[in-house]
Amino acid sequence: MDLKTLSTFLALVVPFFLGTVWALVDSVQKEFGSPGRKVLWVVVAGVPFVGFIVYLLFGFRRGRKPA
Secondary structure (H helix, E strand, O other): OOOOHHHHHHHHHHHHHHHHHHHHHHHHHHHOHHHHHHHHHHHOOOOOOOOOHHHHHHHHOOOEOOO
């Protein structure tokens, strides 16, 4: 694997990885009204590559940080 291929791979993978970690941490910290909904959003946020995008679009504003 040459340096250009490696740098392209990392440029594509690292943002998705960081987004997934952020979505998981954010979903664990928020309340979604019921334990079942919270588990659903944690699972959705943990799906690689697309989970954090779905969470950002649909789940991010549904949850509230506990007071």
